[in-house]
Amino acid sequence: MGLRFSSQPSESAPKSGLGELPESCVAEIMTYMNPPEICKLATLNRAFRGASSADFVWESKLPSNYSVLLRRIFADFPSHLGKRGIYARLCRLNSLDDGTKKVWLDRSMGKLCLCVSAKGLSITGIDDRRYWNHIPTEESRFNSVAYLQQIWWFEVDGDVEFPFPAGKYSVFYRIHLGRASKRFGRRVCNTEHVHGWDVKPVRFQLWTSDGQYVTSQCFLNGPGKWAFYHAGDFVVENGNASTKVKFSMTQIDCTHTKGGLCLDSVLIYPSEFRKVKAFLNSS
Structure with a gap:
C-alpha cells in the first residue's frame, strides 16, 4: 500500500x-x-x-x-x-513685548526656546547713527539687525522675565562680523569696518533673580558668517514661577575702537541643545 x-x-x-x-x-x-x-x-x-x-x-x-x-x-x-x-x-x-521677543517649542524635542531681538536690547550709542544703525536683512527672524560701524565703548545689555520650564538653559549672542548683502542674487560680505575684536576679548555676564552669576570672555573672530557666542548657563528649579535673567556683553577698553559687527539677537536655549544642534558650536 x-x-x-x-x-x-x-x-x-x-x-x-x-x-x-x-x-x-x-x-x-x-x-x-x-x-x-x-x-x-x-x-x-x-x-x-x-x-x-x-x-x-x-x-x-x-x-x-x-x-x-x-x-x-x-x-x-x-x-x-x-x-x-x-x-x-x-x-x-510666538511674539511677545511688541514683537521684540519670540518664544517657541522646538518641534522635535518639545523644549522651550526664547529669542530677544536687537531692538529689545539696551545698546550703548544705538541712537547715534555715527555708531549704530538698524539695517533690514533676510538673515534674521526679526528681519533687521543692529550694525556697528565704529565705537569706543561697546556694551549690550538685556533682560528677560519668563516662566521657563524647569531645567538648565544656555544664553547665546548671535553675532556676525562684517555686513552681509546680496549682489546679483549672491550673498557677499563687506568686512571693511571689521576691527578691534582681536585686540581685547569681549566679556559676557549673566545674572538670575535667584542669585546665579556667570562671567566669561572670548575674542570675536570668523568674519563672514553668523556665530553663536555662549554667554553662560542658568538653572530653573520651579517652572510655575517667572525667572528673571539679565545678560551683558561688553568691550569697554577705550584704548582702541572696534566695529564692523552685526548684532542679531540673544537666544536662550535648553543646554542640551549644545549636543544636538551643530550651529550652537559655531563660535
Whole structure:
C-alpha cells in the first residue's frame, strides 16, 4: 500500500497587520516616541492616525508648566484645542513685548526656546547713527539687525522675565562680523569696518533673580558668517514661577575702537541643545 496524500488544501492562519492593533496600545507606544516619529506613524492607517490625536500622547510632549506658558504667551487662547493643537500652537514663533521677543517649542524635542531681538536690547550709542544703525536683512527672524560701524565703548545689555520650564538653559549672542548683502542674487560680505575684536576679548555676564552669576570672555573672530557666542548657563528649579535673567556683553577698553559687527539677537536655549544642534558650536 502506498502513501496517500489529501488533495484538500490546508487552511492557512489568518494574517494580522498593524491595522489590527488597538488604538489604545498604539497610543501608549507613541508616548515613548518624539513628535516627528508620531506624525510619520499617523500616516500609516486609521488606527495610527486616531492614536496620534490622543490627548495623553501630546501631554507627555508638552512642558510640565504648559498651562502657565499659555497664559503668559497668549492673551486669549482657544479653549477647544486638544493637546495636539496646543503643542502645534506653541511650536510657532510666538511674539511677545511688541514683537521684540519670540518664544517657541522646538518641534522635535518639545523644549522651550526664547529669542530677544536687537531692538529689545539696551545698546550703548544705538541712537547715534555715527555708531549704530538698524539695517533690514533676510538673515534674521526679526528681519533687521543692529550694525556697528565704529565705537569706543561697546556694551549690550538685556533682560528677560519668563516662566521657563524647569531645567538648565544656555544664553547665546548671535553675532556676525562684517555686513552681509546680496549682489546679483549672491550673498557677499563687506568686512571693511571689521576691527578691534582681536585686540581685547569681549566679556559676557549673566545674572538670575535667584542669585546665579556667570562671567566669561572670548575674542570675536570668523568674519563672514553668523556665530553663536555662549554667554553662560542658568538653572530653573520651579517652572510655575517667572525667572528673571539679565545678560551683558561688553568691550569697554577705550584704548582702541572696534566695529564692523552685526548684532542679531540673544537666544536662550535648553543646554542640551549644545549636543544636538551643530550651529550652537559655531563660535
